[in-house]
Amino acid sequence: MTSAIGEMAMIQKQTPIDRRRPALVRQMPVALVLVGLAVMSVLATDRTATAQSILLQGGKIIPVVGDTIEKGDVLIKNGFIEAVGEKVDAPFDATVVDCTNKVVFPGMFDAHTWRGMDQPNESPPVTPFLNVYDAIDPSQLFFEDSLRDGVLSIHIAPGDDTVIGGMSRVVHPIGLTPSEMTTASDIALKLSITPKSGFDRMRQMATFRETFRKLDEDMKALAEKTYEDQLRKDGKDLDVPPEEAQKRGRELLKPEDVPEKDRNLLALTQGKVRAFVHCDKAMDVATGIRLAKEHGFFDQTVFVLGTEAFKAADALKAAGRPVVLDAQLIHVETDPLTGDEKETFVPKIIDDAGLEFALLRNWGSAMGERYLWYQAARCVREGVSREHALKAITLWPAEMSGLGHRLGSLEVGKDANVVVLTGDPLDMQSWVDKAYVQGIEVYERSEDIRLKRLFAEPADEQGPSTSAEGEAATEDNHEIHKNEYKDKDANPDDKPRRERREGRRPRGERRRRPRDESGE
């Protein structure tokens, strides 16, 4: 608790790139202890994790920003990308990783999710003082899967059923505690125009108005008191009307004087904190824009859209703010007159409107939409340019979280969050071969215990899932995951305690399901 509060500073300006060594490097000794976890064991077996320099040699480099290099090198040093080019001279002590016939790609970025949390919601509708720090559950299978799927940055926002949720953060899917996992804290406040359960749209908006109005009233009272306290301290009499006292008091007000409960919200209205505003329907978009403009956080706003919201493309285009799209990608509606069903591919419309967008995945789906690259590939199939589709899973979401200077592309000076793929990132047959978070190798496919178990010959395996393993030998992700779940279902008592916990549906999921299948 103390830690969370300590980190809940009012204003988040990211420290410049030449800051400290990446957190993960400092935390490595801790990380090394974690052999118990499947993925961590992969990490632990690899000695290169402690090396200072790594040269990814001879791979096809897709840097997202800049041209693709058909065969080139990426040098990682002290957790940052030191050099990218056709031929990079490595220091003598660099670990050289042969990436011939492989693809080097920035770690993918999940722009917005409520996954990875234990109980994403609080019961009061307005909880800007909450911090996702307190809810992140590092042991969730979600993180392990994210790592395996090359998603190395995840923006977790508290509240999928709320008016004002709480403070979010970006994490990498590796680490034992929320602190270890944190890439950057205090990213954004989560707001929802779409009503929370038990609310209608009018109540939702009335709650916003009342909240901001109350904040305003409270701040005025606080400023006035601050001024009076100052006078009292100086032994002076009050000689100005309340309005003037408030004005003077506001200048005296120090950030720590603001009650903790109000700090995040105040920062929001001062435009110092980002807002991720959820607009499920098109009708919510204009409301969201108005709300953001009225309360001074429009320039910090990212709109998280439901599938139907594409109908407000004009308003979104005029607003020019980035958007996060629903994992479903296709909007289906029934014509009220004819009963005909009509499908619309949403990203194409948003792309045509010239907006920067992020794609989401639907983790937990048995379909391809659980993979970010599948989502990007669908966009390309439907006419979105390859460049934009790739940015929508890397650079754009990084920029939305204010981390565009650190993540999202292979550029010199950025954090070395890199994946090595067996093929093109938009190819369903590609695997993540290796993954690096802040310059440390955190994933190596050949050491992935879970995959090993799935692909093992029946004779080697003592587990109960013998029947499923023959077909699991194909390199088909659908099959693998299907079998894995089968495996779990087959003998629930046989699996480790941790897995059983994860098998449980996170709170809130069930309720959301009928509304949409997105990971939002």
Add this chain to the structure above:
Amino acid sequence: MRNWQQQLACVVVVVAAGIGAAGAQERLAIRAGAYLDAEGKRVDNAVLIINKGKIEDIGSDLSIPTGVTVLDRSHAVLGPGLVDPHVSLGAMGRTAEAADAVERDADAAALFNPNHADFEKALRAGVTTVVLAPSETHLVGGVTAVVKTGGDNAGRMLGAGPMKLSLAQTAFNMSRTPTSLQGGLAELRSMIAEAKDNRADDSAFAKWARGESAALVELSDAAGLTALAEFAKEQGVKCITLHGNLAAERLDAVTRLGQPVVLGTYEFSDPRRYTRAPAMLMDAGVPVALTSNAPQYAADWLRIGAVIEMQQGMSRTDALKSVTTTPATIAGVADRVGALAKGMDADFVVYSGAPLDLRSRILEVFINGQRVYVADEPPAKPEDDDA
């Protein structure tokens, strides 16, 4: 200037002169501004001569035999009494049995409660003949009953109407069999086979099974409609679909059935997706009858439903037919009610203007030549207009 006070004056005079006892009199003549003939055409200067509750003659400027009482309604228009092919007037909530899905020999005549206030409401809405039907919660609900909404109780029951079947969702409940559309159709199939074998069976169901009469079949979704069309063709039975509001989307199935359809209730709150169906079916040559399902919905919705259809593009004639002759045909009483023509029952409504114009007031309703409803209005100055 529409002058209903004047007409009311007539009404009052009528009351005063004891015309209420017109039924007792053998002959009665009514002079009206116009009437709607069997084709729905407006005929001006109407004269209607009633003899023993039947229309002896009707036409323009007919000469009235001497000694006949004449009512002057020269500012009014006469329209046929409306016919509603599916109601449960006076029996709401008492039309279903819970135990069995099949009530083969149930007879809706047992539901007839002639003095129930619902009939008065139907009269106010201009409805003179209705088909009392068992509920849609039975696969086979029984036989319907055709009754008049007012008049001498003795003459109100016109006889049995079509069978009532149901393939609606509510017919299939989990506490009995059948529980699904396929189970329902399978059950019907075996019942039909049995009825066909037993030639001696002259029940309404058996007649339907042998293709001698049609049945009303209630539907709740489009899938039922498609299945029913196939079933009817296979078994050679006649099915009049009821409440298939999505019929316009399965036009092919409806035309394959080759029978009229019953649609409604249409209210102002219904989307065009439903309300456009009748006009589309009429265009495709399928006769449509509207229903109000009174008293679940007010009986007034029958006439308003016809207006809704006109707003959706149906012609005046077709709209009138959909609430008069077509439902009368479905009820099997087209030779007696549904139109103002020689030899038909003298069931008619006196309107202050065009019958299907909602601005027109229903002033009086006659059944079998007897006045059974007079609009309730503040009395105006009495005026002699009797012959």
Add this chain to the structure above:
Amino acid sequence: MRRTLIQALTILVTCVVVWSADVARAQDEKGPGVVIIRGATVWTGAEQGTLEDGMIMLRKGKVSRVGSGGRAAPPMPGVEMIDASGMYITPGLIDAWTMLGLDPGGPVEAGATQNAADALDCFARDVFEDARRAGVTSLCIEPPAISGVVGTAVVVRLADLSDLRSTMTDSTSLVARLGLGVRGPISRLGEIKALHDAFEQGAAYRESWDEYREKLEEYEKKLKDGETVKLKKEDDKPEEKAEAKPDERPRRGPRGRRRGPRPRPSNFDSMSDSELLAWLQDTHVPGEDPLEGETHGDEDAPIAPEAEKPAKDAEKKDDGKKGGKKEGDELTKPERPAFDANLEVVVRALKRELPVRFEAHRPGDIAFALKIISEFHLDGTIVGATGAYLAKDRVVDAGVPIVFGQLTGAGGFDRSHTAEFDAEAPAALAAVGVESIVIGSGRKGGNSGAQYLAQNAAIAVGHGLSEDSALRAITIDAAKACGIDETLGSIEQGKLADIVIWSGHPLAPDSVVERVFVGGVEVYRRAGN
């Protein structure tokens, strides 16, 4: 006679000349072009009545000429000449009571801060298009909740459907409902009391703020004159008292009108329901309330002893703070009452800035709503009103507009609050002299009700209302009930050019809308026309 003829001719000539000049000028103008519609029967809804062979000119989004006759002018660029011979023209219809276009999702909640505009789905275009193709060009959309003060209504003009917000005015009236269902307070007594309390609390709140503002002004003046406030030490903590709720400080109003919650009568527990109802419904004119007289002789005294306490406590604290000094010696900062968003809205209604629509159906409920209207001097309207004809006298006396919904009952279901329903209600009220009778599509109209607004009005004609009154009920009187009659609701020079061309009489069953103009721009034309 001859003189009249000459005068008429002169006027006609002048008209034609002015009109030609207008047309000539129009050619240079941008924006919506000039539209001249000739030959139709024009029902203006204004002093001009019905014009045969009417002529209307629409220009700059407004009606610039209304008259009769006029010759066909030669075609000119930028001028559309429409020959509407045999057709009817009415103002765009106004559905004064609907819930069309509201997002269906979610539960419905009450509260003065609920704003129907927040729930309006601007992207439900087909719904709005359907309304427009039936000649409806403006709507007053109410929040859907069932009981109490449920929120504020929004008025939408169906101009550019892709930018509905630009022609939307929210918070046009406060909506309160009574006797519709069982949600909210369970008994009618509780419901009536809650509704009454809402306005009483608003009145108390308004007064506490008025009082504060008065004191503040005085205080600021004194500060200006050089007086200062001695600040006490920390332990005094004067701010904490600022939390006092406004409803805890009831006082009698300056004009002697009671502002706080009423005290319970001493025999409250033993009262029968009818006694309690009578007590609750009683008007609160000072001196007329027997209970009030009994309990409190002094008009200006706080009413309830228990309500008096906090005020006294506050005074005591004040005394303590002043350290025993004499009152008036020292300047103190006035206490700011707590802000309450819900009551702020109610106060707007109390100030008559915001009209209040009471939806009530049973005669008893209507009588109670009328009592609240008169007690709090509200700018009130009765909506729903299916049983209003049974309380005719009260309605006439109150002089409030009446807004009806769908004029045909639902039948066997949902008879609870519309049990007294009769389609003759509009005619019955008109007959006794109720001036403003409005017909909307109502709460049963759903998303399609506005399509049949004209036919709903026709039902009223069929039940005795005059045709002219029925047309007024869906145009100018509806505009008045929505507060938009300044610019809409009739065809008059200078009003906005929202015009409907009908193939026949607008109330006839087979008439269809040929064309719809909103702001002089054609927004609908029947296919094949």
